[in-house]
């Protein structure tokens with residue numbers, strides 16, 4: 113049976129890898145594994161999202177939906193030690209790696225847990241910003257659910273930041289976000305990847 117990186121319980125034999133990567137001027141040491149998205153370097157789209165992101169000046173936590181082994185959430189956590197970063201994924205192996213990677217890199221201002229979209233986040237927790245490199249292969253319905261869930265969790269003037277390739281549906285993401293959000297802007301386009309910012 114073929115397996116996707118978004119399986120809840122990857123069955124693929126574990127094959128841990130260790131490597132370092134510089135994000136926002138900080139050297140990170142990452143462990144990744146089979147059955148988890150992007151195994152040997154930080155995905156180009158995630159990197160572009162991290163480099164483009166500007167934290168809006170509103171109160172609230174920051175969330176990384178579909179955090180994988182953690183590069184986006186951990187880079188933002190390091191850059192903004194005063195904020196708490198919530199990192200969620202459905203893949204148990206990814207969550208275990210993200211927790212390990214937080215520890216290895218001495219990052220404490222994070223909460224990392226299993227969640228389908230934002231469904232496991234406490235009701236009274238609201239976000240200033242939500243970042244996602246969405247699981248394209250999980251299908252449009254899942255990623256539109258990410259966006260709609262994100263909208264509910266954001267404070268007024270809070271922002272959703274998405275990276276998605278043009279050929280993988282960036283224009284339809286923009287159209288979907290424009291139905292709900294007050295302002296939607298493509299802030300960066302690099303090698304076919306679009307960084308989309310949607311303000312509530």
Ligand SMILES: C[S@@+](CC[C@H](N)C(=O)[O-])C[C@H]1O[C@@H](n2cnc3c(N)ncnc32)[C@H](O)[C@@H]1O
Nearest residue numbers: 118149158178179180201202203228229246247
């Ligand atoms: C494109 S990967 C990005 C991973 C990571 N943020 C990175 O930059 O390497 C998308 C992630 O979404 C996760 N995912 C898939 N369906 C999900 C769902 N329903 N809720 C939360 N996460 C999900 C996958 O397991 C995968 O880790």
